[in-house]
Amino acid sequence: MYNFLMAYIILNKNNFFHNLDIISKRTKSKDKIAIVLKDNAYGHGLLEMAEMSKEYGIKKAVVRSCEDAKRVEDFFEYILVLGEIPNSASKKVRYTINSLDSIENFPKNSLVELKVDSGMHRNGVLSSELREAFLRIKKAGLILEGVFTHHRSADELTSEWFWQNDNFKRVKKEAKALAEEFKVEPLRFHSANSASLFRSESFDEDMARVGIVSYGCLEGSDELKPVLSLYAKKISTRELKKSQRVGYGGRFVAQEDLVVSNYDFGYGDGFLRCLSNKFVAPNGERQVGTISMDNSSFLTDKDEILIFDDARVAAKQADTISYEILTSLKSYIKRWIV
Ligand SMILES: *Cc1c(COP(=O)(O)O)cnc(C)c1O
Secondary structure, three states: OOOOOOOEEEEOHHHHHHHHHHHHHHHOOHHHEEEEOHHHHHOOOHHHHHHHHHHHOOOEEEEOOHHHHHHHHHHOOEEEEOOOOOOOOOOOEEEEEOOHHHHHHOOOOOEEEEEEOOOOOOOOEOHHHHHHHHHHHHHOOOEEEEEEOOOOOOOOOOOHHHHHHHHHHHHHHHHHHHHHHHOOOOOEEEOOOHHHHHHOOOOOOOOEEEOOOOOOOOOOOOOOOOOEEEEEEEEEEEEEOOOOEEOHHHOEEOOOOEEEEEEOOOOOOOOOHHHOOOOEOOOOOEEEOOOOOOOEEEOOOOOEEEEEOOHHHHHHHHOOOHHHHHHOOOOOOEEEEO
């Protein structure tokens, strides 16, 4: 137990490195791992995860914004920004082209990677627009380094994953020919996220963009170790008499005399309110009453409780995915690396 005054997060470095060991066996090289750090590194803390990634020897990172790229610039040799167009070109940061029409908006000499829509129908140029994209990229004076795509259902055991792989295979072939024609060889190709990398029998791309698996929360995999644990601190304790109620709306009614305590973690901090009155912590403490903005009640008088040490378990209770549980955690919660 730590003697902190507020709810806090513990990041377990051994677990993170354990996951990275497993990942590098699949990619066959540390250099092919691009750690996905979007959304405050899936709630783990951008700088904390960047620092540990560097210590392990990871050289590539994927972020959402230019600002995040700037914050982690010193930790990596390669950074890919997924969702923003920069004001000026960078030597280290690569930017994603998400549509044909955006190409003219990138500053000249920007390092760019072209996202191709291989079936997700969210972002990216169509495979039929490849030549047009290469033309416009050249005309805009951008430096094309890579072509990539994203899977819509790598984590579902259907044939869709194979279908998208086939689509991307065709894209790769055409892009390689275009790269030769436009003299932009060699291009970097990548499509794998966590689930896709873990489904591949033999990974052979230039890079894998791994998020959830590095944090140890890929569904269906028990060799991984979750990196993040969240603890809350007690604010006060009281005895409840039979039939007394707890919290907003009095939604929990004591069926017998009980001890209830209030802890400093609420929906404003990232405790999904839909878990009210049904969440059970890993050590068995039951949450009761409506979860408030800054706090929540549990049937215990412990000074501190572990809220979760595996986001997948909490996700199941909330009928959501670990990604949402993790990215809901506010950045001001203290994070400690052990
Ligand atoms: C979020 C994201 C990833 C990582 O996905 P995981 O399932 O967490 O591995 C990879 N690529 C892109 C384009 C993403 O947006």
